[in-house]
Amino acid sequence: MAECNRVDARMCNVRTTKNDMTRIDLRLAAWLGVLALSVASFGLREDVKWLTQWPRKLSIPVGDWIDVTVDWMAEHLSGLFAAIAWTVDQPLLGMRVVFAWLPWPVLIGAIVLLAYYCGGWRLALLSLMSLLYMVVVGYWEPAMLTLSMVAIAVPLSVIIGLLLGIISYSYRPVWRVVEPILDVMQAMPAFAYLVPMLLWFGLTPMLAVLTSAIYAIPPMTRTVVLGFSRVPVEAVEAAVMSGSTRAQILWWVRFPMSMPTMLLGLNQTIMAAFALVVFASIVGGKADIGYEVLLHLRKSQFGEALLSGIVITLFAILADRISRGYAQRRSISLGRRGQGYRKQLVIAVIVAIALTVIAQFVPLLRVYPEAWVVYPADALNDAVRWFTIEFFEVTKWIKQKALFFMLFPVRGGLEHSVRPHVWGIEFSSTVTWVYVGLMAVLIAAAxxxxxxxxxxxxxxxxxxxxxxTTGTPWPVFIAVVTLLAWQVGGWRIGVFSLLGWSFMLLTGIWEPAMLSVYLCGAAVLVCFLLGTTLGIFAAVDDRFSAIIRPINDTLQTIPLFVFLIPVLMVFLHGDFSAFVAIIMYAIVPAIRYTEHGIRNVPPEIVEAARSFGTTRAQRLFQVELPLALPEIMLGLNQVVVFALAMLIVSSLLGTHDLGQKIYEALTRVETGKGLVAGFGIALVAMIADRIIQAWATRRKQELGLT
Known part of the structure; x- marks a missing residue:
């Protein structure tokens, strides 16, 4: 009997092995088929032009259809839009009046007290120094105009997101519809939101508030659904047994127990609203801090742009730290400290009222004297000018090498990149055959x-x-990405990828989409390699981790606009400047996820490897990194999303990708073109997200980490 069981087991193993071999053969055959398609397409691309340039006559005019729809809405729903505009504009005007009337010491004191309550004396000191900087450099009024817009946009986002989250959790069919909409909203570039809103609501500061409120809804909605789903079943069952109604369970059980998660969503909502308020200064800003940055960037006044950019950075850091600190504080019991804080709050209110009354008779407390303003813009401009002249050859060398050895080949191929003054040779058949030989060696090694x-x-x-990317025939690119998506994530992701890339082809945005892929892909590659290396160092060295952690926090908090300032100062306009800006913004997830993945490898596995006498390097490369790879790939996913977000802002540097198409549509109020280009960016982000997420999930299952 035992012998029969052993035979059956061996037969089962043989059948499993055959099935695995069949699956591998099918996968390999599919790739060989795509390889054959690639050879044929590259061979025919010179004679068959539509392989690289889709005929305009065959393009689907989705943009025109959107224009017709948006114009119809603007004409027939003007009364509704006017009512919405008035409803939002009145609180905004009131908030501006309040911030303008309150003395600056009172506002500083209120924010510092809030920071102390949320994060202790260190956060209070940071808040005090940051706010005093805004006063001393003369940016207090623009900063308060920006704060007034955020103060209206965030409550709108929270209310809408909270209601939408409750409805979505309570009715699952609603969530199935809402979830993909939220995916598109979060992947859609911020500029794309502004295009139809500009046509409907006009060029006013209220436009920034309303657009920011809509843009910041998804984080709040998602965290409400996530928080409700994490409430223990036992707590809900206990409430049901006590005779609670559905509404009572919602407000007395789910809502309080979900509060920590929802407060983290509030943090993300504040940051999203703040980011888009700064963005919206391009079209709807007037004397706010985002408008100041944009104005000085357009005039190439880098000293002024840097000073105003620091204000935005400090505002973002304070908003992040205070909201995060409040969320953490509400997650724990306050104990007896509540009484002490209530007494301090009463004292603070009394002092604020006294200062407000005194300020009516003391001009210094009402308006900071202009004679006391310290504005070192001229000195900063001189420093930038000196750096540009002294290090011109160095920056020129870096820019030239990166362009001709990396960016230009990825964009247009070696034929358009090999130049004697950089490569030292002319492009010829000899270069091609040398490249083929090198590739043969690499293929054999791989x-x-x-x-x-x-x-x-x-x-x-x-x-x-x-x-x-621009020289690759579209059938090849679509086939490769679709096959990769199918084999990694299944037929649904494969079909989604096919439909997404086909949309970009058929709507006429294929060429700018490929330019986006080239610039983003090159930056993502550098971010992933450099970020993973830094993350490994942070994981194995606590001192290095302590140094790089606050740098990561700062980089991830800085609004995207601000990254353009140092890049423009050093490298001026162009693709390379956009490439550097994307790397600066998108590198953080690669560092954080790599460190987190390595540090969270199960300790028993590490101990087992140590017991076999492995060295530190062997444990790192043969145990920890393979097990951390799924987490590292999730970091790559975030790098792609961050890079695409920065790509849109980099359109201000003169790129020619989808971001530039959105910016052009915004300046010309071409809603259809802007939304089609924005949806193209969203599709690229969503396809990359689905593929990487599917691979990471499958790999975790194979390693037994789920």
């Missing part, structure tokens, strides 16, 4: 190390570097 998957990866990446 095959030996990683099998046919490694070989296919080298083949397609090598072809991309040789022909560039």
């Amino acid at each position: 095959t030996r190390s990683w099998g046919w998957r490694g070989a296919m990866t080298v083949i397609f990446l090598g072809g991309l570097y040789y022909y560039g």
Whole structure:
């Protein structure tokens, strides 16, 4: 009997092995088919022009349809839009009057007291120094105008997001509809929101408030649904057994127990609203701090732009730290400290009222004297001018090497990149054959190390570097990405990828989409390699981690606009400046996820490896990194999302990608073109997200980490 069982087990193993081999053969056959399609497409691309340029006559005029719809809404729903505008504009005007009337010491004191309550004396000191900087450099009034817009936008987002989250959780069919809409809203570039809103509501500060409120809804909605779903079943069952109604369970059980999660959503909502308020200064700003930055950037006044950019950065840091501190504080019991804080609050209110009364008779407390303003813009401009002259050759060398050895080949291929003054040679057939030989060596090495998957990866990446994204026929690109999506995440993700890229082809935005892929892809590659390396160092060295953690916090808090200032100062306009700005903003997730993944490898596995006498390097590269790889790939996912977000802002640097199309549509009020380009960016982000998430989930399951 036992012998029969052993035979059955062996037969089962044989059948499993055959099934695995069949699956591998089918996957390899699919890639060989795509490889054959690629060879045919590249061979015919010179004769068959539509392989690289989709005929305009065959494009679907989705943008025109959107224009017609938006124009109809603007004409027939003007009364509704006017009512919405008036409803939002009145609180905004009132908030501006309040902030203008309150003496600056009172506002500073209130914010410092709030910071002390949420984060202790260190956060209070940071708040005091930050706010005093705004006063001393003369940016207090623009800062308060920005704060008034945020103060109206955030409550709107919270109320709408809270109601939408409650409805979505209570009625699952609603959530199935709302969830993909939230995905698109979060992936949609901020500029794209402004295009239809500009046509409906006009060029007013209220436009920034309303657009920011809509943009910041998804984080609040998601955290409400997530918080409710995490409430223990036992707590709900106990409430049901006590005779509670559905509404009582919602407000007395789910809502209080979900508060910590929802407060984290509040933090994300504040940051999203603040970011878009700064964005909206492009069209609806008037004397606020975002408008100041944009005005000085357009005039190439880098000293002034830097001073106003620091104000935005400090505001963002304070908003993040205070809201996060409040969320953490509400997550724990306050104990007896509540009485002491109530007494301090009463005292603070009395002092504020006294200062407000005194300020009516003391001009210094009402308006900071202009003679006391310290505005070192001229000195900063002189410093920038000196740096530009002294280090011109260095920055020129860095820019030239990066453009001709990396960016230009990825964009247009080696044929348009190999130049004698950089490469030292002319492009010729000899260069092509040398490249083919080098690729053959790399393919052989990849095959030996990683099998046919490694070989296919080298083949397609090598072809991309040789022909560039703009020189790659669209059937090849769509086939490669769709097959990758299908094999990694299943047929649903494969179909979604096929439909997404087909939309970009058929709507006429394929070329700017490929320019977006080139610029984003190159920046993501650098972010991933450099960020992973820094994350490894942070994981193995606590001192390095302590140094880099506050840098990461600051980089992730800084609004996207501000990254353009130092880049423009050093490298001026162009693709390379956008490339650097994207790296600066998008590198943080790669560092954080790598460190988190390595530090959270199960300690028993690390101890087992140590017991076998492995060295620190062996444990890192043979145990910790392989187990941390799914987490690292999730970091790559966030890098892609961050890079695409920064890509839109980088359109101000003169790029020619989808971000530039959105910016052009915004300046010309071409709603259809702007939304189609914005939806294209959203599709790229969502496709990358689905593929990477699917791979990371499957890998975790294979490693037994889920």
